Amino acid sequence: MQDDGTDRPTLASVAALAQVSKQTVSNVLNAPHLVSGATLERVQAVIDEVGYRPLRAAQQMRSHRSQLIAMRIEPVREAFGGSVLDQFLHALTRSAEESGQRLVLFTADDAEAEVGAYDELVASFAVDAFVLTGTSHGDPRTAWLRRRRLPVASFGRPWDDPDGRSWVDVDGAAGTRAAVEHLLAQGHTRIAWLGWPAGSGTGDDRRAGWVDAMSSAGLPVAGLEAGLPDDLAVAQATALGLVAARGVTALVCASDSLALGALGAVRELGRRPGSDVAVVGFDDSPVAAALGLTSVAQPVVAAAAACIDLLRGQLDPGPPGSPAVDQPVLLPPRLVVRASSDRGADPAAAATSLPFPPSP
Amino acid sequence: MQDDGTDRPTLASVAALAQVSKQTVSNVLNAPHLVSGATLERVQAVIDEVGYRPLRAAQQMRSHRSQLIAMRIEPVREAFGGSVLDQFLHALTRSAEESGQRLVLFTADDAEAEVGAYDELVASFAVDAFVLTGTSHGDPRTAWLRRRRLPVASFGRPWDDPDGRSWVDVDGAAGTRAAVEHLLAQGHTRIAWLGWPAGSGTGDDRRAGWVDAMSSAGLPVAGLEAGLPDDLAVAQATALGLVAARGVTALVCASDSLALGALGAVRELGRRPGSDVAVVGFDDSPVAAALGLTSVAQPVVAAAAACIDLLRGQLDPGPPGSPAVDQPVLLPPRLVVRASSDRGADPAAAATSLPFPPSP
DNA sequence: GTCCGTGGTTGGACCGTTCCAACCCGGTGG
DNA sequence: CCACCGGGTTGGAACGGTCCAACCACGGAC
Missing domain, CATH: 1.10.260 (434 Repressor (Amino-terminal Domain))
Structure with a gap:
């Protein structure tokens, strides 16, 4: 009052x-x-x-803690609304405020500008910590931050540095493995992989789960995969070939965009998605939900909480001898089954939830 | 150095x-x-x-300026990745940092929690201003902020208060008007409106542009419209009826989700999207780009810049007598024409960019 | 020659916290 | 009886800036 x-x-x-x-x-x-x-x-x-x-500003003057965490907001994002990073951003904001901190945003066009932004944020606003996303190879950013001993947590593994600490990631392989096992249970055996070109850590990880699950089931993978850019039309053409020429009855995809292309191919061939040919996407974007596409959902809320935990551990390290807190965290994703891969589904239900049913 | x-x-x-x-x-x-x-x-x-x-904190102690702008980040967002608000958030971050300010985020589950968050942000972090999105009817939030005389800019008109100041919005009517005119130029005359139920300010605004353009062209609108929830399956069924029973050859939609449903209907009827039946969406989400869907793009960058301008005007009002700076800003959107509404397009190009071509 | 105004510069108080050393006081141990 | 201890409390310095009043030198007006 x-x-x-x-x-x-x-x-x-x-x-x-x-x-x-x-x-x-x-x-x-x-x-x-x-x-x-x-x-x-x-x-x-x-x-x-x-x-x-x-007043935080007054506290900050003496304690040198601003209670601010900085995160870069990316301009372009993934194909479909960047929903994963968006959800992550939201979850991170929430987790941060639960521990009395706030998120400040910044933009940067390239790595150089990003380091400039760090400098500004640290010098002027005295932010306490950084959350990084999409750490890439030979990152000058991480080096800069480590040199200044600033607490950092990254969402996404630093693929080039397996010994890197303080990251949180989602186990992509486990996700695609679950997808393959789900498809096996539906009776599929010719299960293809629609992925990205080799070399992206995330893409290779997701592919590994498919390879793994297939060979565990004693099934061949040769000739059943393709590495493409994240483009819908290309995916459609490729999927068409796999289904028509290779007898593939199920496609596991590295992204929802690729999966959407695959769905288009299925439809174009006059097969029924779900019943005849199954498609599974990755990231569980809103488009997947709208189209009834089975997809692998990333546990963004848990990932955000884990990031905040990592930062807290670095900000006030416990008494010497206490357990290290910057241990990497690898979270299991969750398969969201929808009509696009569900043979048991009520055909009528599948028809309404799949907006592109086969022609009569 | x-x-x-x-x-x-x-x-x-x-x-x-x-x-x-x-x-x-x-x-x-x-x-x-x-x-x-x-x-x-x-x-x-x-x-x-x-x-x-x-050091900002030190400056703040005397000057009572934190250089921080707060914005609520919403959990659920619109159907397709909330791309508009995301792009807006990015643009706002950029505009803010161009004027030496930073964006801090907060979450809130309901209006009460939101006011609580304001209180915390103002009392503790001493944020300078707020940017609101999606201001709704009889908002207790605006009242609270005005009582404290805190600078505010909202993205989206306060529909319940036509005299409200300090908002920035996109002229939805102008967008749909442009869409209709584009379709008229392509030779369409039976142009339907696929919108939301009456009562939402944004939806009514967008519909008005369709009505306006149609009557300017001397064309009837009766029986050519539907108000639906933003659901793909429902949109598909409705569009199917409009095209099959009413001879509609073009659909202007209030959102990309509705447009995607319409595209599905076109396909299901065996008509060619773009050549036979045209579809136009709204918001130009990444899905629209991926599917080759014509859509109305909101000028988010300009909107963000305008918001920052409004705030700057309120933060340091010029000399008395200088022009008022909290004048509303209404920005014109831009129609992005793609294959889904382009009869002149190379049919081959249309085939590759539209992933759901008709069955042979 | 005194007075004034003005462009350039200065010292000190102040913003609202936390940190640090000191203080007070009743209870113990020598 | 005094030194010591420790829980509870206090005053003052410090953090890194900005605001304000005063100061200094100097040229022009009277």
Whole structure:
């Protein structure tokens, strides 16, 4: 119930009201164990009454903690609305505020500009930590941050540096493995892989799960895969070839865009998606939900929470000898089964949820 | 070239190096016209040399400016990846940093939580201003902010309060009008409207442009429209009816999701999208680009810049008598023509860019 | 020659916190 | 009886800037 016209309450004003020193009020908030029960109660009452909140800027001056975490917001994003990074951003904001911190955003066109932005953020705003996404090969960014000993957590493995610490990622291989196993259970055996060209860490990881699950089941993979750019038309053409010429009955894809292309191919061949030829995507974008496309969903909320945990561990390291907190975290994804890969589904239901049913 | 181990340069350290007082250094940065040419040059040299940047927190203590702008990041977003708000967020971040400010994010599940978040952000972080999105009817949020006299800019008109100031929006009617005119030029006359149920300001606005353009062309609109939820399957069924039973040859849609449903219907009827039946979406989501769907693109970059301008105007109002700066801004969108509405397009090109061509 | 105004510069108070050293006081141990 | 200890509390310095009033030198007006 704080008045409008009046000034913001300060430590001093609270102290005056509670008839104690500023320091005692500060202790009530930061080190309650130092304060006797009676005073604690009295001071707390005043604090609640006037709605006092410490001013972060003032705290920051002495404690050198801004309670701000910086993250770069990327311009272009993945093909379909960048939903994964968006959801991640949202989840990260939430996780951060649960631990009393806030996220500040910045943009950068290239690596050089990004380091410039770091400099500005650290020097001016004194941000406490950084969350990185999409760390690439030979990154000058990580080097800069490490040199300054700034807490960092990255969402996505630093593929070029297997010993890298302090990252959180989703186990892509586990995702595609689950997809293949789901398709095997549906009776499919000719299961193809529609992926990206070799060389991208994420893409290779996802492909590995397919290879793994196929060979575990004693099935061949030769001739059943393709590496393409993330383009719908190209994917459609390729999928068409795989289904028509190679007898493929199921396609596991590295992304929802590729899967959407595959769906188009199935339709073009006059096969029924789901019943005749199954398609599974990756990332569970809104498009997948809208089209009834089975897809592998990334646990973004858990990933964001893990990032914040990593940062907290680096910000206030426990007593010496306590367990290291910058251990990498690898999270399992979740397969969301929809009509595009479900033979058991009610055909009528499949028809409504798949907006591109075969011609009569 | 600032050393690593050494402490951050401060106003005092710069002053000592340049043999002037702290105040003069401050003047060099904030009021250069007060400083003589010679000293200006000398001080500036030292500043550059040591890479000095004022600490925002310290400035904030006296000036009561945090250089932070807060924006709520929404959890669910529109159907297709919320690409508009994402692009807006990115553009806003960029515009903000061009004027030396930063964006901080926050989340809130309901209006009450949102006001709580305002309180926290204002009291603790002392954010300078807020950017709102999706202001709805009888908003308690705006009231709270206005009571505190906090600078606000909203992206999206406050439909319930036509006299509201300080908003930026995109002229939806102009967008659909352009779409209809484009279709008229292609020779269409039976142009339907696939929109949302009446009552949403944005939806009604977009519909108005269709009505307007149709009647300007002397064409009837009766029986050529439908108001639906933003669902792909429903849109498909409705579009099917419009095309099959009403002889519609072109559909203008309130969103890309609806348009995608319409595309499905066209395909299902064995008509060729683009050549036989045209479809136009709204928002120009990545899905539209991937599918070759003509769509109305919102000028998010301009909208973001306009929001920042509005805030700047409120933060430091010019001399009395200067023009009011919280005037609403209404921006024209841009029609992005793709294969889904282009009869002149190379049929082969249309075939590759439209992944769901008719069955042979 | 005194007075004034003005461009350039300065010292010091101040913003709202936390850190640090000191203080007070009742209880113990010598 | 005094030194010592430790829980509870206090005053003051410090953080790194900005705001304000004063100061200095100097040229022009009277």
